[in-house]
Amino acid sequence: MAVQxxxxxxxxxACPCPEHGALLVGTPADPGADFLTCSVCHRxxxxxxxxxxxxxxxxxxxDADQDPTDG
Structure with a gap:
């Protein structure tokens, strides 16, 4: 389910890390994932x-090809 x-x-x-940036919905591998990804530090x-x-x-x-839901 995509983040709403x-x-x-x-x-x-904004990302709470010192080198923070805008948060983008999803992950690089799955734009519909229930995650927000920092555009700068990639957390x-x-x-x-x-x-x-x-x-x-x-x-x-x-990394761009990882899915955070994979264990």
């Missing part, structure tokens, strides 16, 4: 029950 966030909320959300943050979990401890660093 208000466009204005998505505009103000992906899960979206649980429609709520972005923007905690560095919960972030997943991905």
């Amino acid at each position: 966030l208000d466009a204005q909320l998505l505009e103000i959300l 992906s943050y899960p979206v649980t029950d429609g709520i972005p979990v923007l905690l560095l401890d919960e972030a997943v660093r991905l």
Whole structure:
């Protein structure tokens, strides 16, 4: 299921890491994934029950071909 966030909320959300950037819906490998991915550091943050979990401890660093839901 694709992330459903208000466009204005998505505009103000930012990655919590020091080299933060805009958050993009999905992941490089799956644009419909329930994640927000930083356009600068490429960490992906899960979206649980429609709520972005923007905690560095919960972030997943991905290569372009990885899927964060794969164990």
